[in-house]
Amino acid sequence: MHFSFLSLLRQAFANHEGWQPYWQQAAPKPFYDIVIVGAGGHGLSTAYYLASEFGMRNIAVVEKGWLGGGNTARNTTVIRSNYLWEESEAIYEHSLKLWESLSHVLNINVMYSPRGVMMLAHNHHDTMVLKRHVHANRLAGIDNEWLTPEEAKAFCPLLNIEQNIRYPVTGAALQRRGGVARHDAVAWGYARAAAALGVDIIENCPVTGIRRGADGAVMGVETGKGFIGAKRVGVVAAGHTSVLMEMAGVRMPIESFPLQALVSEPVKPMMPCVAMSNTIHAYMSQSDKGELVIGAGTDVYTSYSQAGGLHISQHTLEAICELFPATRRMKMLRNWGGIVDVTPDRSPIIGKTPVPGLFVNCGWGTGGFKATTGSGHVFAATLASGEPHPIAAPFSLDRFRTGRLIDEAAAAAVAH
């Protein structure tokens, strides 16, 4: 059923009895052209674009738990495209453009809110690095502008720009088109749109093995609901990528770390934009519901526990209280963790694997929510044709052999 004010009104008179499920619980068929492992935002958007743009219908998304329950449910929803390297600029900007029309394309309000993402500099080195981003982005036609501390304060009145603090703000790079979106709506919206096009979404169905034929090529996946055959399998399992690829005998350049976030109690609007500081490790925005959404750093060790240490959040809140001293009396309401798949160069891996028919889309680490749109789109193209989409091509697994890394980490330390 189409979502609109009118349909809402009509249902209001019908006691909301007429709404249909966003997606149906599908039972697995014996064989699909493409099986996607992992119903996070990326997996679901891949399925949606496969169906909507590449005309494929015989597709399943297999999810071990509830869809959108991985990092999609856990992220701080920062969306921006002002990355440093051309390859990154291409994929994140592709994604950003898709965000701008996503609500209408999917017919669900994903609340994409381009309220501006401001990245703070605190010293000469930060300034240099962020200005390099500004220049690189401008060259690529991506909006990013440099603000003086006073301009930064005008944009975000909560910000402390006194120069006598431990890490004074020396300036900021602002991408006005950056912002946030409602993470759950994104997952549900893609699921709804994909299901409407005939994609089977199979929840509570963990993939436990990847079956390969005599020629080594993929035949399908073993799951908690039995074997599911497939011509091509796309693994989109974020923090669990290593575990899944191990099933096919492929060792990945990935480590899985706990990444924490927290929200405050809800209050009336206080924070108009997203602000982040890589130097002192904190970032913050305020959701439409009113809670401050704050991201912390990763723990230092690998873990699959979706929980991290208290000292990590403490460190983040120290930084938040320095940057925004008016938040000191705010209260942390809930803290949680996700498992992020971190690559050596902090850039994703999209494309083929050494196993014929097996494709992977992973390594988005601490910053892949913003690419949910574009990643799904280029991965769908890759799965449909069997060859990497041009935007995806540089993000091949092979780059680790040749050394042609896309090192966003070296350039900017963190990337949310």
Place this chain on the structure above:
Amino acid sequence: MSGFRATSGGRFDRARRVSFTFDGVAYLGHPGDTLASALMANGVSLVGRSFKYHRPRGVLAAGAEEPNALVTVDRGPGRITPNCRATEVELFEGLVARSQNRFPSLGFDLGAINSMLKPLFPAGFYYKTFMGPAINGKAKFWNRLFEPLIRRAAGLGAAPTEPDPDAYASLFAHCEVLVVGSGEAGLRAALSASENPAVRVILCEMDHDFGGWLLADPTGARFRDEAIATLRTRPNVRLLSRTQCFGLFLQGFVGLVERVTDHLADPAIDAPRERLWQVRAGRIVIATGAIERPLVFPDNDRPGVMLSSAAHILQGRYGVLPGRAIVVATATDAAYRTAFALADGGARIEAILDRRDHAGERVRAEAEARGIRVETGLTLLGTTGKKHVTGVSYAPMQNQDLRGPSQVIACDTLLVSGGFTPTLHLLSQARGSLRWDEPLSAFVPDKVPENINIAGLASGDFPPELRGAALGLLPGNDDKSALAFVDFQNDVTARDIRLATREGFRSIEHVKRYTTTGMATDQGKTSNINALSIAAESLSQSLPKTGHTTFRMPYVPVTFGTLAGAYRAELFDPIRRTPMHDLAEKRGAVFEDIGLWKRAHAFPRAGESVKAAVQRETRTVREHVGIFDASTLGKIEVTGRDAAAFLDRIYANPVANLAPGRCRYALMLNEAGFLIEDGIVARLSDQRFHITTTTGGVGKVLHLLEDYRQTEFIDLDCFLAPVTEHWAVIAVQGPKAREVIAPLIEGINVAADAMPHMTIREGRLTGVPCRLMRASFTGERGFEVNVPADFGFFAMEALLARAEGLGGGLYGLEAMHILRAEKGYIIIGQETDGTVTPHDLGLGWAMGKAPRDFIGKRGLARPDLLAKGRKQLVGLLPDDPAVVLEEGAQIILQHEPSTGIAAQGHVTSAYFSPNLGRGFALAMLKDGRNRMGEVVTIPMPGERVLARIVSPVFLDPEGRALHG
């Protein structure tokens, strides 16, 4: 009329009074009251408005589980705290509290119109609308119109706007046993654990008084008082009241937060507002009790509807009766006891309406004896009233069907008891698990980590009177029209949950996120089980199969400031200063942060701009001599039989063949082949090296050296120690450098041929030991004087006095940067970004020709690191000599447009050089070394700057100034 103070009962200070205001109206209460009890005593029952529908709300509960009674406490500028639970706010003289989320007033709230439009606001309505037509494909209506409106409407209390002036403390603590909760179970656990004086016990209680339920129960008071008295005599016991355990982590790590001054009218100036206790406990006893659940039926949220246990506590602890004409609706016997207690306190119990077919015999008999009307086997159908309950309607039930017509009983208070839920959030946090206990209708402990015990009600070991449950929407109600609230704060109703399941949200996690049930500031303490039960029912599956959502820390919200503790302002990170800092300060230095260090950026004189000072200092060094504090440079001493062999494997340059007394500029790569550090390797003697690193890099380098020393090159015998801080370093650079140092140096022949460039000698500087290095980061003749740090200040003063006599002076970091850039010397982190190899920088020669293994050697041989067209270090001269390029600016070809194309490279360093009389820059440029003389474009906002590619060495390419 509702709520009043009975003439007897309670554990507060009846003799004294305190005054406070709520929404500007003054009231009186007593010390020992909470804001909630004092408001109730004053007959104030409307205390808040709900999140979505702005429904009038009163106090529901008695403690941290309170969802409704949220207020803002105002202690003056910067000390305004939103979203405080009135049930936890202790009264003090002059307390100012305000209701929230209402306009213009609590009594008349325009937002209540939402309540009339409620058919339009079911769960998730915002996902379905507010998009408007797409404009250029974008959701402009959402961004410009709807989102701002929604943001303003959402949120609870007003956001703080001023910096919070209060201090927050923090302590690490250790104990053998930590007991959480001071009810009967907690007290007993603490008593028995602390019998052994060697066992350190911490008992924490989030309430302002110890005793839990015992405080409300006159028969329990004696045990409580004796237990506390005994515990106080034991030196191995720490009693912490007002202290919430908010998080249980791994291996007995526990977070407690103590409210230190919020309850005081006039806190001591030095007292912290709250204190964080980070406890490591050998064993943890969770004695957190149980929380009562409300009943779910239409209009169950009116002020005057209250949990039975809360009313009991209100009466028992505060001597306050919630009303005069009370109806008790229950599924447990415990609520009968509440009824009796209230009756004893002077209230009239209109009826006890029991959901069950049979009440416990003892309570039934006692009710009869007291003449209280009891009706069993019935359901509730609604309440009447507007801003306060005036009556309750109910009907008898047979199985799931109504057995008769509905009836209404008039009352001013409705107490509800839907059963109890053991408080097991902490167990879940510590990765224990829960299991559904059907007879108890509650989640009880299942797998309990071996260092945890669960005691009292939390364990699920309920006395018979607390058993019994009415889960979910009470039968006889269809959820069509009225609002039967499940999550009071977030206005989630039974029908919202059913709608969610109808729309395909089958996982309880989906239901939570779609309806927001359990996501409010109370995190569903009173509502989660009802929500779960409604979801299970409408999914036609069992409750355990439906499962519960994840419990996360904190148990109750914790102040940011408390978690940040003392780490604010200058304590946020340590500030490191060199031994010569004061000297720089005296000379007017402007400082710059480099890592944790404060370094002198420049030394502007009176009336001189920083820029001008930098130019002057840069000139001074080339023309005369400059003095520079280089103490922050990392220094590591490496000794031992195999020190040389070890460093030879570490550095990309061969260093084993370095003769004692010689220095070498050396590069450190990572195993991938990228440059990560540079510095000087100086060989003091056969088995002793003094190496330097960048200021920020020394920690990383030490870590790396120790790694290879301890785990990789274990065949080599050597030892390393950080000596950065033992040596103060004064760089003396410029044509007159030797003149400056010569008279002060003893025991070293500093003549040009005796001590050429890149040598090190040990001797004395005016009597103190000195390591003198002949090295230069400016391209001028240079010495680096290392003296033990205690002597740094006066050594620098002495050297400066000499330099000034020769026309020289101090120079700062910025001048140093210009000087080195004029010579094409790189800075790690400026010319490099982790993707640069020595070859890229034209430093390939440094690696020598002889075959040897070193870190990064194999990495350097990977295809892409050898590929053609990599970016290489070059110099740039802007066409216009006055122009200084911007660091980070991109470089494109002259004919290319300013946007939409790939860059050729970027500017890494750019300055105005007084020595060149023009702006100049270093850059990393594709294939740069083959492009000398080419003109490139640097697009800047609104303009295009042209620059010529030149060698990165702008001055003295033969290096003549270095020598001699």
Place this chain on the structure above:
Amino acid sequence: MADLMLTPRNAWADLTVAEIPGATLKPSPTRHRVLFQARERELETRMKAAGMAAPPAILRARMMDDVALLRPGPDEWLIVSEAEISPKWHEIAGPGAIEISHGYAGIEWCGPRVMLALSAGCPLDLHESAFPVGMASRTLYGKSEMLLWRQDHARFHMEVARSYLSAILAFFGETARHLPQS
């Protein structure tokens, strides 16, 4: 100019010592420090040969006649002394020893409330059963690394890297005001 004498100006210059009832911090007179590496056996032999008692166990300190010998790591030894370290000790430390005297500053902590004050920044259990007299270990105080040596029930010696001294004193100054009564 050889007549010019350089007066030492140690890390404590211009720093004011904070104090609260029950906890006093003061500059330690220790001025000399040498760090060296040796296997325990090796060192024991060398020390025996010099007529000295056996070296301390790991994470322990021992007062020898004129110096204190600390063992912060398995093979790592630190000599701390008020007076110039004698040649005898230099011999024991061996040719690879590294002079670090000026790189650190010593703080004496004493008083009945020092354990509590330390707990504001030190994550270790400082109860005597866990951190007995004679124990010496590197650990943290706030965000600064330090080496903590318990000399008596209520007396500690702290070695801190020179540039961290002011941060440590500032951290004490701020946190000590906010300690609970006991």
Place this chain on the structure above:
Amino acid sequence: MLLIPCPYCGFPRPEIEFRHAGEAHLMRPEEPASDEAYAAFLYERENPKGIAAERWRHVHGCGRYFNALRDTVSDRILAVYKPGEVRPEVAS
């Protein structure tokens, strides 16, 4: 915050005293290694869901590197051992 039993110091110490140093038992290949083998050494990681062998350094303590076996699901440390020692057998 984990409590890590340093095998040198002999008793458990708080995590903040340590620095994590990545997967244990990675072998720096003897030359000549193929590009594939070298990439594997540089970048490929076991990253197990279960028992991981990892390295820690007691950086704010005894300064030593050592190995630990940790269950990455429960985050419990199951064993610690010194570099060069063989990985002990443990059950998670």
